[in-house]
Amino acid sequence: MAITAFDFEKPIIELENQLLEREKQEPRDEEAIRALREELERKQREIFENLTPWQRVLLARHMDRPHSMDFVQGLMTDFVEVHGDRGFADDKAVVTGFARFRGERLCVICQQKGRDTKENLMRNWGMMHPEGYRKAMRVMRLADKFGMPIVVFIDTPGAFPGIGAEERGQAEAIARNIRDMFTLQVPIVCIVIGEGASGGALGVGVGDRILMLENSWYCVISPEGCAAILWKDRGMAERAAEQLKLTAKDLIALEVVDEIIPEPLGGAHRDPQTTFKNVGVALAKNLEMLQALPVNELLEQRYLKFRAMGKFVELQQDEATSSQSE
Amino acid sequence: MAWFKKEKYTTLKPPVMKDRIPEGLWTKCENCFNLVLTKDFEENLKVCKKCNHHHRLTARERIAMLADEGTFQEMFSNVQPTDPLGFVDSKPYSERLKAAQKASGHDEAVVVGKAEIDGIPVGLGVMVFEFVGGSMGSVVGERITRLIEYCTEYSLPLVIVSASGGARMQEGILSLMQMAKTSGALSRLAEKKVPFISVLTNPTTAGVMASYASLGDVIIAEPDALIGFAGPRVIQQTINQILPKGFQKSEFVLEHGFLDKVVHRKDLKKTIALFLHYFTGQKPRSWSDEEVTEASENRVSA
Ligand SMILES: [Zn+2]
Numbered sequence: 001m002a003i004t005a006f007d008f009e010k011p012i013i014e015l016e017n018q019l020l021e022r023e024k025q026e027p028r029d030e031e032a033i034r035a036l037r038e039e040l041e042r043k044q045r046e047i048f049e050n051l052t053p054w055q056r057v058l059l060a061r062h063m064d065r066p067h068s069m070d071f072v073q074g075l076m077t078d079f080v081e082v083h084g085d086r087g088f089a090d091d092k093a094v095v096t097g098f099a100r101f102r103g104e105r106l107c108v109i110c111q112q113k114g115r116d117t118k119e120n121l122m123r124n125w126g127m128m129h130p131e132g133y134r135k136a137m138r139v140m141r142l143a144d145k146f147g148m149p150i151v152v153f154i155d156t157p158g159a160f161p162g163i164g165a166e167e168r169g170q171a172e173a174i175a176r177n178i179r180d181m182f183t184l185q186v187p188i189v190c191i192v193i194g195e196g197a198s199g200g201a202l203g204v205g206v207g208d209r210i211l212m213l214e215n216s217w218y219c220v221i222s223p224e225g226c227a228a229i230l231w232k233d234r235g236m237a238e239r240a241a242e243q244l245k246l247t248a249k250d251l252i253a254l255e256v257v258d259e260i261i262p263e264p265l266g267g268a269h270r271d272p273q274t275t276f277k278n279v280g281v282a283l284a285k286n287l288e289m290l291q292a293l294p295v296n297e298l299l300e301q302r303y304l305k306f307r308a309m310g311k312f313v314e315l316q317q318d319e320a321t322s323s324q325s326e
Numbered sequence: 327m328a329w330f331k332k333e334k335y336t337t338l339k340p341p342v343m344k345d346r347i348p349e350g351l352w353t354k355c356e357n358c359f360n361l362v363l364t365k366d367f368e369e370n371l372k373v374c375k376k377c378n379h380h381h382r383l384t385a386r387e388r389i390a391m392l393a394d395e396g397t398f399q400e401m402f403s404n405v406q407p408t409d410p411l412g413f414v415d416s417k418p419y420s421e422r423l424k425a426a427q428k429a430s431g432h433d434e435a436v437v438v439g440k441a442e443i444d445g446i447p448v449g450l451g452v453m454v455f456e457f458v459g460g461s462m463g464s465v466v467g468e469r470i471t472r473l474i475e476y477c478t479e480y481s482l483p484l485v486i487v488s489a490s491g492g493a494r495m496q497e498g499i500l501s502l503m504q505m506a507k508t509s510g511a512l513s514r515l516a517e518k519k520v521p522f523i524s525v526l527t528n529p530t531t532a533g534v535m536a537s538y539a540s541l542g543d544v545i546i547a548e549p550d551a552l553i554g555f556a557g558p559r560v561i562q563q564t565i566n567q568i569l570p571k572g573f574q575k576s577e578f579v580l581e582h583g584f585l586d587k588v589v590h591r592k593d594l595k596k597t598i599a600l601f602l603h604y605f606t607g608q609k610p611r612s613w614s615d616e617e618v619t620e621a622s623e624n625r626v627s628a
Contacts, residue, residue, distance in 0.1 A: 307471065
């Protein structure tokens with residue numbers, strides 16, 4: 001399998017190539033092969049345990065990384081897709097439908113990137129239009145109506161910024177989804193599997209549990225967008241990625257994300273099967289937990305979860321008054 | 327620190343416009359560059375009589391314009407900003423906050439409180455564009471959410487005047503989540519059937535437009551305001567096309583069905599009062615008994 005490598009992966013690729021050469025040599029030098037394997041694993045650990053935020057952003061965008069529908073295919077059965085927002089069009093940047101997971105019915109919402117240029121043109125690189133958000137809400141309402149938990153796979157570089165998107169109310173579509181997801185009376189699990197950029201992600205991102213794959217990112221803006229605005233230079237994206245605190249670990253610390261789903265060594269694309277397995281385990285556990293809750297408690301907890309987000313200083317009233325009289 | 331110096335309730339007494347206007351007898355319109363007498367400019371609520379350009383009002387001016395004299399009581403000003411990420415770009419965020427406080431005369435990008443609009447009690451939020459572009463961070467989200475929850479508890483109609491470039495980048499994911507927090511609170515306000523009137527002023531875009539600003543039972547905008555999700559520059563760069571004339575302006579957004587009305591500033595207060603009447607049944611104070619029987623266009627122009 002041809003795998004694209006990043007600069008920081010170069011030492012790993014080099015060792016892998018050496019290993020391949022060694023394995024082909026006759027007679028086989030088992031000792032040397034074992035030593036190389038150990039060296040390779042040591043190197044991988046060293047690199048992947050010390051990834052910078054920017055390196056994780058790159059991994060999250062890796063062209064071989066499993067996409068949303070890969071998780072549906074890898075984890076679920078009997079998937080049936082449903083199309084269209086009943087108002088304007090069928091936005092192919094989001095795939096919606098129903099599937100069975102460990103014998104249970106589920107509604108799945110997949111922000112979907114393409115694998116090649118042709119598919120990316122069709123999927124609009126995973127950037128949804130207003131009709132995509134409206135399609136997602138239509139299907140989530142079906143889940144609400146027929147009592148199916150909702151699983152959202154988040155993977156988008158952002159909501160599409162274009163003329164048609166503005167004409168058809170991109171902001172309104174996202175705002176309405178965010179508000180109305182608070183009222184859906186079924187469990188919602190959101191899993192950030194790659195990129196979680198801004199309102200484009202949050203527009204399908206209000207859940208009872210928010211999980212993130214280890215090398216995914218989730219932020220108010222892409223590092224490039226932030227760099228362009230604050231540094232007036234998209235080349236400062238690496239610096240912006242560090243400042244923005246966008247990794248899964250950061251989001252746990254900021255009390256936005258509930259759980260990190262581990263990726264195999266080298267990233268999700270190196271071993272998709274293990275990645276699916278890890279996601280499956282986390283999904284099953286969280287669904288079971290949420291399904292045990294009565295509906296009113298589920299909705300109250302969802303409200304309080306987001307209600308608690310944000311960091312500020314709260315002055316005591318007498319402090320405010322005494323500083324006034326200074 | 328100066329920005330701590332805040333009472334829980336601040337009563338604003340109009341007219342406060344005078345001391346906010348640059349000194350001088352004449353004011354130049356930002357749009358048509360015509361000189362108008364500063365006195366006339368102020369009396370016309372900073373709208374140019376020649377070209378109808380609506381110049382930006384400060385939050386204090388906006389409150390003085392909308393709230394009945396002496397009725398505004400600021401709330402939740404004890405919620406103050408911090409620097410959750412330790413964010414540094416050209417300068418540390420903590421310094422940026424202090425500079426913004428000094429430059430704007432406000433402690434954050436929104437002022438919220440209780441007020442009366444033509445005798446009808448409301449919860450009123452007014453965004454401060456001069457404070458880091460009116461961006462929504464944790465404090466804006468928290469103050470707005472507390473206001474919404476207060477309105478939900480006391481069945482008090484809600485009016486929010488937005489002016490914002492979007493979410494506050496320097497607070498990262500936390501600023502994004504304020505969109506969820508405020509919108510979640512609005513779902514509960516709606517459940518209780520308490521009205522929410524969203525007023526959009528120049529500019530209202532991105533994270534604020536993609537949350538509470540878009541969720542009014544009615545949405546009213548001032549003329550020629552920039553309203554949208556993505557900024558025009560980002561769109562232009564993405565699609566590599568010249569944008570149509572008037573794109574993302576109030577009139578364009580009205581044409582596409584995402585606004586109820588575009589209203590001249592001089593009619594804004596009475597338009598809000600009229601909607602408050604229809605949504606709550608309460609009568610604006612300025613309507614005398616005789617006037618009530620008259621057709622409403624006598625008071626509010628289309
Ligand atoms: Zn003018």
